[in-house]
Amino acid sequence: MALQRQREGQWQSVSLPAGEWAVDVVEVDALPDAATFDLANAAHRESQLRERWQQTYQLSTPSAPWGIALLRELARHGKVTEIQTLLPDVFAVASEAERVAALYAVYSALTPHALLEWTRKVQASSATAANDPALVNLTILAYAQLRDLPATESTATALFEGQTDNLWGMRAALALALNAFRQHDHAQAEAWLAKAEALAARIAPDGLDTANAQVLRGVIDERLGRSGGMATLEGGLQRLRMLDPNSAAHGRAAFNAHFIALSQTPRDLILAERYAREALTVMARVAPASNAHAQARTALADVLWRQLQLTEAEQLFTQAWRDSKALDPVSYETLSTRLQLAQVWQAQGRLDEAIAASREIEATWAELPDDHFVRASSLRQDLLRFRAGWFLDAGDGATAQADINAALPLSDKPARPDWTLLLVDAERLQGNWSQAQAHLQTLRTQLEGTEVSRLDGVELALTEARLQRDQGQTAAALAAYHRAIALLGTAREKAASREDLRARWASRFQALFKEPMAMALGSQSVRDLAILEAQYRWQAARALLGDGPSATALPWPTEVPRATALERDQVLFSMVVMPDRTALLVYLPDRVLPQVFELPVGAEQWRERVQRWRTLLAAPNAQAAAHAAQVQGHALYRSLFGTLPAEVLSKPRWVIVPDADLHDLPWAALVVDDAAQPTYLVERASVAIAASVDAFNLLSQRPSTGRRAVGAGDAVAEPLLSDDTVQRQSSELALAAARDEVLALREVFGPDTDIALGAQASEAWLRERARTAQWLHIAVHGVLDRENPLRSALLLSPGSGEVDDDGKVTAAEVMSNWTLPGSLVALSACDSALGQAFGGEGLQGLVQALQSVGARSVYGTLWGVDDASTGWLMRALQPRIAAGEELDSALARSQRDWLQRAREAEASWWHDALATLGLDDRLPSAAAKPYFWAGLSVHGATRSEVTR
Numbered sequence: 001m002a003l004q005r006q007r008e009g010q011w012q013s014v015s016l017p018a019g020e021w022a023v024d025v026v027e028v029d030a031l032p033d034a035a036t037f038d039l040a041n042a043a044h045r046e047s048q049l050r051e052r053w054q055q056t057y058q059l060s061t062p063s064a065p066w067g068i069a070l071l072r073e074l075a076r077h078g079k080v081t082e083i084q085t086l087l088p089d090v091f092a093v094a095s096e097a098e099r100v101a102a103l104y105a106v107y108s109a110l111t112p113h114a115l116l117e118w119t120r121k122v123q124a125s126s127a128t129a130a131n132d133p134a135l136v137n138l139t140i141l142a143y144a145q146l147r148d149l150p151a152t153e154s155t156a157t158a159l160f161e162g163q164t165d166n167l168w169g170m171r172a173a174l175a176l177a178l179n180a181f182r183q184h185d186h187a188q189a190e191a192w193l194a195k196a197e198a199l200a201a202r203i204a205p206d207g208l209d210t211a212n213a214q215v216l217r218g219v220i221d222e223r224l225g226r227s228g229g230m231a232t233l234e235g236g237l238q239r240l241r242m243l244d245p246n247s248a249a250h251g252r253a254a255f256n257a258h259f260i261a262l263s264q265t266p267r268d269l270i271l272a273e274r275y276a277r278e279a280l281t282v283m284a285r286v287a288p289a290s291n292a293h294a295q296a297r298t299a300l301a302d303v304l305w306r307q308l309q310l311t312e313a314e315q316l317f318t319q320a321w322r323d324s325k326a327l328d329p330v331s332y333e334t335l336s337t338r339l340q341l342a343q344v345w346q347a348q349g350r351l352d353e354a355i356a357a358s359r360e361i362e363a364t365w366a367e368l369p370d371d372h373f374v375r376a377s378s379l380r381q382d383l384l385r386f387r388a389g390w391f392l393d394a395g396d397g398a399t400a401q402a403d404i405n406a407a408l409p410l411s412d413k414p415a416r417p418d419w420t421l422l423l424v425d426a427e428r429l430q431g432n433w434s435q436a437q438a439h440l441q442t443l444r445t446q447l448e449g450t451e452v453s454r455l456d457g458v459e460l461a462l463t464e465a466r467l468q469r470d471q472g473q474t475a476a477a478l479a480a481y482h483r484a485i486a487l488l489g490t491a492r493e494k495a496a497s498r499e500d501l502r503a504r505w506a507s508r509f510q511a512l513f514k515e516p517m518a519m520a521l522g523s524q525s526v527r528d529l530a531i532l533e534a535q536y537r538w539q540a541a542r543a544l545l546g547d548g549p550s551a552t553a554l555p556w557p558t559e560v561p562r563a564t565a566l567e568r569d570q571v572l573f574s575m576v577v578m579p580d581r582t583a584l585l586v587y588l589p590d591r592v593l594p595q596v597f598e599l600p601v602g603a604e605q606w607r608e609r610v611q612r613w614r615t616l617l618a619a620p621n622a623q624a625a626a627h628a629a630q631v632q633g634h635a636l637y638r639s640l641f642g643t644l645p646a647e648v649l650s651k652p653r654w655v656i657v658p659d660a661d662l663h664d665l666p667w668a669a670l671v672v673d674d675a676a677q678p679t680y681l682v683e684r685a686s687v688a689i690a691a692s693v694d695a696f697n698l699l700s701q702r703p704s705t706g707r708r709a710v711g712a713g714d715a716v717a718e719p720l721l722s723d724d725t726v727q728r729q730s731s732e733l734a735l736a737a738a739r740d741e742v743l744a745l746r747e748v749f750g751p752d753t754d755i756a757l758g759a760q761a762s763e764a765w766l767r768e769r770a771r772t773a774q775w776l777h778i779a780v781h782g783v784l785d786r787e788n789p790l791r792s793a794l795l796l797s798p799g800s801g802e803v804d805d806d807g808k809v810t811a812a813e814v815m816s817n818w819t820l821p822g823s824l825v826a827l828s829a830c831d832s833a834l835g836q837a838f839g840g841e842g843l844q845g846l847v848q849a850l851q852s853v854g855a856r857s858v859y860g861t862l863w864g865v866d867d868a869s870t871g872w873l874m875r876a877l878q879p880r881i882a883a884g885e886e887l888d889s890a891l892a893r894s895q896r897d898w899l900q901r902a903r904e905a906e907a908s909w910w911h912d913a914l915a916t917l918g919l920d921d922r923l924p925s926a927a928a929k930p931y932f933w934a935g936l937s938v939h940g941a942t943r944s945e946v947t948r
Contacts, residue, residue: 046073057089064094064102072105078289080109080327087118096126100134107138108248108287111328112145133159133168140175145291146373147332152179160195170199170209174216181220189220208249211239215253222260230264233257248292251282255292258299262306268497269307276300291333294323298337305340308504309788310348317341332374335361339383346390358387381410388422397429417443417456421463428467436467457487462512474519478528481516485535488512489556492539499543500790500815500844506539507838514578521583526596530560533576533585537657537692540842544691544698544851554694560594561693563587563655565700565941571651574693575640577603577660584640586648587693595648601639607661609636614664618863620929629930630678633671637681640670653888654685655942657692663837666862666937668895669930677903680930686892689833689939691842696941702856704822704945706774709749712761713738713779713828717795717807737871738779741828745777748878762799763809773823774945775881779874782829782846782861783808789835789844790815794827811835811849820854822945824887828874833860833937847939857887857940866924869932873898881944888942895933902927 049070056063067090074083083106090102099122107115119138123130136159143152152175160172177192193216200210218233237257240250254275261272276299283293301316317340324334338361346354365380384407391400404423408415415423420443427436440463447460461484468477488509495505513536520529534557542554563572572587574594582599601609613636616629641649656667667687673679681687690696714735739757746753754769756762761780770776778794785791790812798807804817827833827846835845842848847858859877861870873894880890905923924932 046070046077049073057093062093064090064098067093068098068102068105071102075106075109075287075290076285078109078287078293080289083109084114091121096122096129096132099125099129100132103138104134107141108292109290111291111331112142113328113331116142116146131162133163133166137168137171140172144175144179147377148373149179149183165199167199167203167209170196170203170213173199174209174213177216177220181216181223186220186224193217193220206243208240208243208247211236211243212249212253214239215256219256219260223263230260233260246282246286248283248286251279251286251292251296254279254282255296255299258303262303264497266494266497266502267306269303269501270498273300273303273307276303289323289326291324291327291331294320294327294337295333297323298333298340302340305344305347306505307501307788308347308507310344311787314341314344314348317344330364330368330372330374332377332379335364335374335379336382339379339386343386346386346393351390351394354390355387358383378411381407384410385419385422388426392422392425392429395429397426401426401430414446417447418459420446421459424463424467428463428470433467433471440464440467458484458491458509458512461487462509466515469515469519474523478516478519481512484512500812503539503543503838503841503844507841510536510839513840514576517576517583518578518581521581521596521598524596526593527560529583529596530585530594531557533574533583534561534693536576536840537574537842538694538840540691540840541694541698543842543848544695554698557694560592561587562592563589563693563696565697565943566655567653567943569651570653570655570942571648572655572657572690572693572696574657575659575662577606577662579603582606582659584644586644588648588651597643599639599643603660609639610661610664614666614863617666617669617929617931617934620926620931626926626929630671630674633669633680633930634674634678636665637670637672649684652685653688653886653942655688655690655696655888657690657696658837658843659839660837663843664834664862666930666934668892668937669934680899680934682892682895682934683899686886686888687937688888688942689937691848692840695842699851699856699941700943702822702854702941704774704824704856706776706821706823707772709745709753709775709777710766710769710773711742711745711753711755711777711779712757712766712796713742713755713777714757715761715780715795715797715807716759717781717797735779735781735867737867738828741779741871741874742777744875744878745775748882749775759797762797762805763807764799764805766796766809767804767818770823771819772821774821775826776820776823776855777826777828777874779828779871782827782832784831784834784845786834786836790849792831792835792845794829794832794846811844811846814846814849815852818850818853820850822854822856824857824859824881824944825850825855826859826874826877827861828859828870830861830864833858833862833939851940855940856945857938857942859887859891859936859938862935862937863931865935866932868924869898869927870936873933873936884944886942887938887944890944891936891938895936898933899928902932 049066053066053070056066067086071083071086071090074086087102087106091099094102103115103118103122110118115138119135119142123132123135129135136155140152140156140159143155156172156175156179160169160176163169163172173192173196177189177196180186180188180192193213197213197217200207200213204210214236215233218229218231218236220229221232222229234257237250237253240247240253244250258272258275258279261268261275276296280293280296280300283290283296287293297316297320301313301320304313304316317337321334321337321341324331324337328334338357342354342357345357361383362380365374368375384403388400388403388407391397391403400422404419404426408419420439424436424439424443427433427439443460461480465477465480465484468480488506492502492506496502513532517529517532517536520532538554538557545553566572566587566589568589570589574585574587576583576585580602582601584597584599585594586597587594609632613629613632616625616632619625658665668680668682670681671678672681672684690699742755742757745755756765766778781795783793783795791810793808793810796807796809799805804813832846835843835848837843847860850858876894876897877890880893881887885893902923906928926932
């Protein structure tokens with residue numbers, strides 16, 4: 001298309017490539033002051049267009065193009081209500097062609113129902129309009145969004161037959177290809193796509209339509225398992241980014257790309273998230289508050305939900321639901337998004353809210369007319385399936401069965417395996433074992449000779465195991481559990497493309513391990529329990545080997561593990577938290593089998609008690625809270641270790657493998673003797689934390705090849721952008737002790753110690769020097785992200801400003817970009833030892849990230865620690881470790897020294913006097929309380945290989 005444009009008084013020739021362009025033609029000569037109109041002024045564009053429209057609307061012959069231009073501007077900002085008000089006025093004065101132009105100006109902001117309604121109005125206005133290809137194309141778009149596949153097919157076929165040799169025919173062929181693909185008719189999809197590609201290549205080889213065809217080609221190739229499908233899709237998407245980065249086509253292509261990433265094996269959640277965020281960004285620009293924008297938001301929420309990032313997923317689902325509801329309160333998008341939001345609530349433990357939302361959706365569905373397209377969708381069946389699963393998780397078999405029975409008649413197809421498994425579980429929970437067994441046999445017959453997906457195989461074996469367990473068939477149940485565990489290992493590798501995401505996925509199946517462990521615990525089968533516990537934690541140990549070939553070096557446990565790295569004065573306690581009890585396995589260096597103890601405390605009780613104790617410890621200056629913390633600390637000690645024999649408790653060095661919320665426990669602060677002056681566990685024994693018996697062995701065998709001490713601190717971090725006000729404010733505080741900690745390294749480890757302070761303590765500087773660090777000391781602010789622990793970070797100084805040198809070192813960046821030579825790492829940063837526990841998969845966060853790239857041991861913190869006391873403890877640690885003390889013992893002795901100083905200061909007046917004269921450091925008030933000294937912990941190997 002050849003055009004002339006005038007710019008700064010000069011006419012220029014412009015050639016536009018063939019494709020879809022928005023060109024509004026307006027008569028300016030008839031209006032006063034027309035020359036002052038400035039389309040480039042985005043801030044005033046809407047008001048100027050509104051003024052021009054109102055002026056021309058009052059003329060005897062109104063100019064519809066001004067209204068069309070205003071409609072387009074309103075659509076860009078998602079002002080749906082104003083569009084619906086203005087559109088009838090524009091239609092009243094517009095010609096047939098102008099009405100078509102008006103619909104194209106706003107179609108991306110309309111709901112599919114509204115678009116279909118307005119399109120039909122125009123088509124009914126004249127005989128020529130009925131067959132206008134532009135209007136038919138809009139009708140196809142509306143039917144496709146409504147998922148009305150038959151109507152889409154018939155309308156697009158008619159358009160193609162009437163427009164076989166132009167872009168309208170090409171778009172019809174593309175719509176037919178997509179429609180056939182949605183119906184799983186791959187041969188038809190291929191045939192129509194080939195026609196669309198041929199037309200696009202001949203008519204507009206460099207246009208948007210060709211790029212759209214390339215995107216669909218990539219989708220189909222990828223779904224059919226052909227090589228290069230994702231690359232083809234990305235190529236088409238890249239062309240759209242270049243040709244029209246602010247187009248709905250670009251947003252739709254990114255949206256489709258996110259689906260393809262989700263369908264890959266293994267599922268690429270990281271790529272899916274990137275494409276979903278791209279789709280959301282584009283739709284926010286070109287069609288804000290539209291249905292497409294809401295669906296892009298839902299797509300991103302779904303990806304985050306799959307990653308168990310529930311808080312952000314909930315926020316996105318909530319906003320998407322509100323946006324869809326504003327457009328159409330009874331659309332499929334509105335109701336399905338509400339159902340997805342209910343799923344998040346159920347995962348967060350908010351079952352009552354989830355069920356209430358599901359019942360509201362069900363009531364809305366029931367009020368719809370019989371011919372409403374939502375009633376023909378799978379919405380209600382999906383709702384009943386999800387809700388039945390929720391009730392089963394809550395142990396309510398009867399209500400779950402009612403939902404299942406209501407759902408099965410909604411489809412004329414045979415019940416899928418997952419429905420039958422739900423029915424078996426519902427009957428089992430009600431004690432109807434014969435009916436459950438009959439359903440299970442029916443399913444086995446149905447699946448005979450067919451290929452069962454690995455995940456369905458896991459669910460089937462688990463269902464069989466539970467049914468046999470409840471009937472007292474112990475041997476058969478254990479065999480079924482072991483089958484399920486074996487299948488889970490294979491399914492896990494295909495669940496995601498990255499190890500941390502596979503761990504998140506697999507953590508949903510902890511019952512596979514914990515249920516048979518509960519059986520073994522009840523029958524006092526120590527050997528079976530120990531092997532199952534080793535299998536439960538196998539992935540946590542494997543994660544330390546990284547994601548490469550070395551990860552295969554750790555065999556699957558088939559025998560009782562031996563804590564070979566334990567020294568004679570050590571004992572290892574491994575805890576497995578179950579819903580109603582806890583198994584405590586005690587490993588001694590001279591024993592083949594562990595001793596097993598059953599603790600009558602379950603997961604919810606531990607969660608409540610640990611959180612309450614941590615809250616009390618955080619208020620050391622409140623006398624009532626301090627006393628309550630001492631009482632709670634003693635009660636926790638008795639619950640955990642009160643029944644153990646003296647030969648175990650007398651060991652002076654403890655290694656602890658926590659589970660669930662016990663990862664957050666400050667073990668050193670447990671109160672052994674609840675006297676007026678309490679005796680803390682640290683005064684009886686040192687404590688180190690390990691991910692498992694195998695992990696402790698692996699890290700103890702890891703050689704240290706570093707050559708020097710490296711330290712970074714007192715960084716000049718960028719202000720933290722965080723929704724957490726406390727975290728944001730604390731990250732801006734100066735760390736006075738950090739500089740002293742780092743400078744002390746040279747006094748202890750010698751003049752070749754490499755240190756960086758202030759602006760020099762950049763991410764790139766630290767990453768490079770960490771490669772040769774024997775002792776790596778980082779004294780900076782820490783940022784904890786509980787929900788996505790790989791976003792937990794250390795805040796250094798911004799270097800070059802590039803992504804890998806912006807000063808924010810996340811756990812994910814450590815895993816991707818760092819290499820450590822068996823280093824001992826000291827993280828003198830708040831919350832640096834915390835993360836999120838994924839059952840036997842381990843505790844994800846900075847500690848696990850550092851160990852997976854070569855760290856042998858890591859000192860970290862369990863809360864937002866006090867700067868002065870942590871600095872003192874770190875400086876007390878350094879010479880002890882350089883002298884060859886064991887890492888756990890060095891920490892315990894330093895904590896005892898602090899405790900002794902604090903108690904002496906509380907008991908006499910001379911400490912304040914010396915501090916006033918500058919002859920001693922002034923201790924904080926209540927310095928003997930655990931808040932000031934128990935927040936530091938050591939993770940990994942306990943034997944020191946650090947030398948001066």
